[in-house]
Amino acid sequence: MSKQAPVIAIDAMGGDHGPEVTVPAALDCLRQYPQLQLILVGQDAVLRESLAAHGRSDHPRLRIHHASEVVAMDDLPSRALRNKRDSSMRVALNLVRDGEADACVSAGNTGALMATARFVLKTIPGIDRPAIIVTLPAANGCTHILDMGANVDCSAEHLYQFAVMGYELVRAVENVDSPRVGLLNIGEEEIKGNEQVKQAARLLSSSYLNFIGYVEGDDIFTGQVDIVVTDGFVGNVALKTIEGLARLLGQALREGFQKNLYARLVGLMALPVLRGFKQRFDPRRYNGATLLGLQGIVIKSHGNADRAAFANAIRMALLEIDKAVPERIGERVATIFANGAGIHEDAPHTTRMNRA
Amino acid sequence: MSKQAPVIAIDAMGGDHGPEVTVPAALDCLRQYPQLQLILVGQDAVLRESLAAHGRSDHPRLRIHHASEVVAMDDLPSRALRNKRDSSMRVALNLVRDGEADACVSAGNTGALMATARFVLKTIPGIDRPAIIVTLPAANGCTHILDMGANVDCSAEHLYQFAVMGYELVRAVENVDSPRVGLLNIGEEEIKGNEQVKQAARLLSSSYLNFIGYVEGDDIFTGQVDIVVTDGFVGNVALKTIEGLARLLGQALREGFQKNLYARLVGLMALPVLRGFKQRFDPRRYNGATLLGLQGIVIKSHGNADRAAFANAIRMALLEIDKAVPERIGERVATIFANGAGIHEDAPHTTRMNRA
Numbered sequence: 001m002s003k004q005a006p007v008i009a010i011d012a013m014g015g016d017h018g019p020e021v022t023v024p025a026a027l028d029c030l031r032q033y034p035q036l037q038l039i040l041v042g043q044d045a046v047l048r049e050s051l052a053a054h055g056r057s058d059h060p061r062l063r064i065h066h067a068s069e070v071v072a073m074d075d076l077p078s079r080a081l082r083n084k085r086d087s088s089m090r091v092a093l094n095l096v097r098d099g100e101a102d103a104c105v106s107a108g109n110t111g112a113l114m115a116t117a118r119f120v121l122k123t124i125p126g127i128d129r130p131a132i133i134v135t136l137p138a139a140n141g142c143t144h145i146l147d148m149g150a151n152v153d154c155s156a157e158h159l160y161q162f163a164v165m166g167y168e169l170v171r172a173v174e175n176v177d178s179p180r181v182g183l184l185n186i187g188e189e190e191i192k193g194n195e196q197v198k199q200a201a202r203l204l205s206s207s208y209l210n211f212i213g214y215v216e217g218d219d220i221f222t223g224q225v226d227i228v229v230t231d232g233f234v235g236n237v238a239l240k241t242i243e244g245l246a247r248l249l250g251q252a253l254r255e256g257f258q259k260n261l262y263a264r265l266v267g268l269m270a271l272p273v274l275r276g277f278k279q280r281f282d283p284r285r286y287n288g289a290t291l292l293g294l295q296g297i298v299i300k301s302h303g304n305a306d307r308a309a310f311a312n313a314i315r316m317a318l319l320e321i322d323k324a325v326p327e328r329i330g331e332r333v334a335t336i337f338a339n340g341a342g343i344h345e346d347a348p349h350t351t352r353m354n355r356a
Numbered sequence: 357m358s359k360q361a362p363v364i365a366i367d368a369m370g371g372d373h374g375p376e377v378t379v380p381a382a383l384d385c386l387r388q389y390p391q392l393q394l395i396l397v398g399q400d401a402v403l404r405e406s407l408a409a410h411g412r413s414d415h416p417r418l419r420i421h422h423a424s425e426v427v428a429m430d431d432l433p434s435r436a437l438r439n440k441r442d443s444s445m446r447v448a449l450n451l452v453r454d455g456e457a458d459a460c461v462s463a464g465n466t467g468a469l470m471a472t473a474r475f476v477l478k479t480i481p482g483i484d485r486p487a488i489i490v491t492l493p494a495a496n497g498c499t500h501i502l503d504m505g506a507n508v509d510c511s512a513e514h515l516y517q518f519a520v521m522g523y524e525l526v527r528a529v530e531n532v533d534s535p536r537v538g539l540l541n542i543g544e545e546e547i548k549g550n551e552q553v554k555q556a557a558r559l560l561s562s563s564y565l566n567f568i569g570y571v572e573g574d575d576i577f578t579g580q581v582d583i584v585v586t587d588g589f590v591g592n593v594a595l596k597t598i599e600g601l602a603r604l605l606g607q608a609l610r611e612g613f614q615k616n617l618y619a620r621l622v623g624l625m626a627l628p629v630l631r632g633f634k635q636r637f638d639p640r641r642y643n644g645a646t647l648l649g650l651q652g653i654v655i656k657s658h659g660n661a662d663r664a665a666f667a668n669a670i671r672m673a674l675l676e677i678d679k680a681v682p683e684r685i686g687e688r689v690a691t692i693f694a695n696g697a698g699i700h701e702d703a704p705h706t707t708r709m710n711r712a
Binding site: 137138139149152153184186187193194216217218219220221222230232233234236237238239240241242243244245246247248249251252253256257259262263266267269270272273274276277280281 | 493494495505508509540542543549550572573574575576577578586588589590592593594595596597598599600601602603604605607608609612613615618619622623625626628629630632633636637
């Protein structure tokens with residue numbers, strides 16, 4: 001843990017449930033982490049009321065930072081960016097830019113969060129585009145996959161940058177020395193991939209990364225790969241497909257154990273077994289996607305996250321602060337893209353982390 | 357059912373298990389369908405032995421058609437096409453081309469099957485590229501999705517052709533008047549899709565199809581859409597992802613019910629419930645992908661299909677013969693692409709179906 005106590009700015013108004021979820025989750029994390037400081041960003045009166053409802057009108061490690069506006073879940077990213085300059089999302093990101101917070105956590109609109117974070121924090125020099133990385137359960141652990149929707153059309157160079165960012169993140173937060181990087185592709189030998197994927201494979205093969213080659217969709221779950229790299233279109237479709245199938249199977253299993261008295265009785269008896277299963281694959285456990293490649297830590301919580309899930313997103317931020325993820329990426333990128341390839345014109349700025 | 361008795365050519369050597377699976381599955385189907393005639397294509401001696409082992413050295417509605425070679429599961433499509441002209445796969449397709457069979461079923465190498473089928477049967481005039489369509493379980497029924505890997509880079513026009521083919525197939529085999537067609541996309545409003553997807557949406561909107569607009573990965577399972585259209589790269593990743601997740605969850609569930617004596621006992625009691633669940637999502641039930649857009653019916657079985665699964669692929673062929681799927685597609689395409697757009701140079705040839 002860095003010497004300074006970690007400070008996290010929470011977009012307290014974001015997500016489907018707003019303060020109803022963000023405030024109790026924040027209080028849970030304060031209880032769990034005695035060093036943690038939180039800034040709840042949002043409408044002062046609403047947040048005060050919510051805190052009071054949870055019996056904590058004040059807390060020594062918590063403060064409210066007023067922001068008058070709220071980005072709606074269906075606001076267009078460009079409009080949120082242009083018209084809602086005093087939104088809880090924007091102001092929380094400003095706090096990171098200004099060095100008052102080490103990270104921002106938001107359950108708000110993904111597109112708006114990405115656009116605003118990119119505008120406010122800028123990308124790390126050498127990174128052209130930020131990407132979204134998520135964690136999914138796999139046999140014997142978990143797999144990290146990016147990009148999950150920030151970039152629809154990606155060049156080979158972009159995929160390579162995603163790989164570098166994912167590698168440095170996983171190395172830091174999972175404490176693995178040399179995580180395995182795979183490039184998502186399809187299995188037909190001769191038509192293997194489109195041009196970008198083939199080119200990206202060449203870039204990855206000659207890089208410092210532990211590149212294990214092409215992987216297919218089912219490899220996400222086999223535990224044979226730690227970081228799966230793909231473009232945002234494919235990644236987003238894969239993620240949504242996973243969510244959809246998990247929901248259908250969960251529903252069918254619940255219905256199966258409810259369809260008659262016998263099934264219900266067995267279902268009751270099977271609860272301990274099913275609970276273990278549910279816990280392992282509980283999406284709340286995996287809540288907290290990282291917006292990688294920015295000059296600051298930004299964690300995106302699922303919009304409909306509940307208290308426990310949102311707390312996990314805060315924990316993810318805490319871990320990335322502790323491991324100084326953006327600095328690691330920045331240092332690595334500076335060495336490998338030093339020749340000017342992929343250098344982004346955004347100028348670096350002073351953040352709390354840079355100063356630390 | 358057409359007046360002629362349906363004849364299906366089976367690539368009896370294809371797949372991970374070859375005759376061990378194809379022969380008993382063929383015999384099962386002959387028992388079930390008293391009109392059905394089957395041609396087992398493959399090495400005469402091997403097939404004779406296999407039939408004898410199943411106690412049927414001869415059957416009035418079954419004949420063996422000798423083919424000396426076998427396409428291996430890892431043969432490159434181009435090599436299979438060039439070098440194995442007497443493979444069971446190629447010869448089975450020849451029988452369809454020559455009007456001796458109404459359909460071909462193979463569990464062989466997908467790439468080789470697609471390349472060979474395209475070469476032997478040619479595409480339907482007006483269709484530029486064949487596509488692979490699969491059926492997946494969904495809430496209240498099933499969803500059909502294409503392309504699953506035949507075409508990596510697709511233009512808007514290709515996606516439109518896929519939609520037309522999928523629509524005509526589903527209308528025929530599911531007996532629905534106006535199945536709902538969705539275009540697979542991602543949810544971010546402003547970056548919605550790449551150029552091809554946006555253009556395809558415009559084409560679909562002004563077509564005769566029941567186009568319901570963009571759908572996301574999770575919609576595959578909600579029962580809100582009947583036909584999901586996407587390019588072969590995305591489709592293949594989605595399909596493999598689904599297979600991988602289903603396998604992981606199934607494994608975890610089995611492990612959960614085995615980890616101690618209590619869990620085992622409950623697992624035994626839960627068998628009737630779990631069986632219903634397993635049956636509904638049994639991949640064998642959904643075995644049999646159709647290679648759409650060819651001048652003939654070609655069904656691809658999963659390579660590791662077992663007897664029951666392979667029999668389902670034969671049933672799929674039977675259904676498409678009954679519904680004259682290629683003719684329906686051909687007629688539709690002739691009317692909508694009559695202006696010359698998307699006309700493919702392959703000349704039509706005489707098949708058993710054309711003559712019927």
